[in-house]
Amino acid sequence: MLNTLAPPIAGRARPRHDDIFAIADELAQRFAATAVARDQAGGTPKAERDALRRSGLLTLAIPREFGGLGASWSEMLTIVRRFARVDASIAHVFGFQHLMLATVRLFAGPAQWQPWFEHTARRQWFWGNALNPLDPRTQARPRPGHYLFAGQKRFCSGALDSEMLIVSARHADDQRLLIAAVPTARSGITLLDDWDSIGQRQTDSGTVQFEQVRVENSEILADPGPLTTPFSCLRPLIAQLTLTCVYLGIAEGAFDEARHFSLHEARPWHRSAAATVGEDPYVLNHYGEFWLGLESVRALVERAARMLDDAWACGDALTADERGRLAVSIASAKVAATRIGLDVCTRLFEVTGARATHAALRLDRHWRNLRTQTLHDPVDYKLRELGDWALNQQPPAPSFYS
Template sequence: MTASLQDARHCPLHTARELATEFARTAVERDERGGTPKAERDALRESGLLALSIPRQFGGLGASWSDTFEVVREFARVDSSIAHVFGFHHLMLATVRLFGSAEQWQPWFELTARKNWFWGNALNPLDTRTTVRTFGGWREFSGKKSFCSGASDSQMLVASAVDESAGGKLLIGAIPTARTGITVHDDWQNMGQRQTESGSATFERVRVEESDLLLDPGPLSTPFACLRPLIAQLHFANIFLGIAQGAFAEARQYTLTETRPWFKSGASNSGQDPYVLAHFGDFWVSLESARLLVELAAQRLDQAWAKGARLSADERGQLAVTIATAKVAAQRHGLELCSKVFEVTGARSTHASVGLDRHWRNLRTQSLHDPLDYKLHELGDWALNQNLPTPTFYS
């Protein structure tokens, strides 16, 4: 066992903070450059944190979801692209655990922990361009997938395809990224999350064995399996919160060291300007309210996860409401804070070298994963009619 892995086992959060300090040194430059953060991904491999959520009996660190998401937030404060692909890695591990059989996910967990595999995403259930052909004992995936976060520089992909011969059934498999016929494209050119590698992938007659397919119990087949979209939603909430916390920290430091008080304030420094203080008071209330909701949601996810197959549909529905509430709060408060920090930092803070704008761009980009209006519709249906959200890949 390497020294870094021993450190991660002892205190994963300490390891994450050390990594985040290093990531922060180049975060602004890398945000401008985009592409694959190869050195940072390799640092994650070396750290042992890719095994964070894997149970100890399979070689992992055995962290709870609360602890895993705390690490996601730690990264998101300085580099939300790294936070996204790191969290998605653990979401993909949860996907094979929830949708697949023990004979599948246990060896994958062990190999991931031992070989420091990075898992990427090519699932996107709304993109139906990848289709299935069935042969004797195996399938063939062909087509294109969008929003393939973390697919570049990964060892495994969770991918989906539509089986038109089975009425449009969605088949999901875990496939080595290097398998013949898979091409991951460098075509992610969006305004935010620039190093998430969330572009497209092409599947050209990719052979998929029956043992690669997640059929037992299958996607969204049981209340426990239906935790998968809730883990994804809470992952986003933690990214939003971490980004906002990072923007707050940078704005605070800049205000105390660089910002000049407005000449009419009568204050000798910006730390005494009454309007600056009022803004920071609002920021604090927003962050604390979002943090409490997000941490409560993670605690309840841990409780649901521990129940496994005993989890009921009603319990899963109640958790969905808790997580949706946290996500809405983190998104709303985060977007407002990341925009309003400029009202306390002033005009000079808009210089490109400061990079303060990246927080809003990243949060705004990530928040469009699924519409907030529909999340509020689900919450409204619960608040008014006591109807729990129907499980989908987004709720």
């Protein structure tokens, strides 16, 4: 690793709820100091993950009665955005930590999720993702009292350096989807360090191999199981909104860096009548468009986050109609964040000039990060869902992507 962090933040493993944003901002400042070098290096951001462990923020969404901080989804997503402004990879794995905990809560009964929450809070566990329902290569063969999982999963974000994994497999007899929570260190699980994308380079989204991994029946999340009730169907919506906040944070970070460069480094074009870049009418026009776009996305994201908080509070009383309206709100925010974010991350060079392409700045990382992540969920299909709602009042059908 190229980077080291300063000693852990002073404080307790379980900080006060009132301190979470101050802690997040201090962490973000530390992450920003090494983000460019780590983007170039790739690999596991081990020091940064350990700093998150020490901070206590891994338990944000765990209720206080189980040792967590009891934060709302809106609060957690705000911190995801703050991290994404400086380090999109850290924001991704941090958001997925809470998505994995939500998966346990939504798909399992209290006898399962309560002990897992307590252990996570007490030991500051990191949870990784090896679910990927679109990858059918892992098969589960039933045995008395347990299953044997064998195969591979790709795009397993945050799996490396985790203590627990959410994994999935297809039942060998009828191909139904099984989802389980298992220790990462279990015999037969191998994490491959093979993630080498152009963006999101430190999300550890590589391959996980399963070689006759024993998964107990008690580790299968079957009560109520995946996507079986309107409340359990919040899981994909939490995933969608978490990534939307990563997109927005990336765009906000790109805007901030472009603005700093424009004000302090860029020079007016030789044909410009302006004395400074800040007075050039064409540059001002670009920034006006950037600002309008980002303000629009912020409004959509914040509305969707409030709706998610309300839906979560409903619990098992959540209706399909309420869930459907939330899905529309989140899809709207995600499409806007994708389009406007890519626009800002591409056009920032038009307001910074040729010198901003210097490799040491790596301003292109914002576009690379956003482009890499947004390709995993095509906007065209989100627009089709939104069109069906706009014309026919038909909400998106629950799936792992809607």
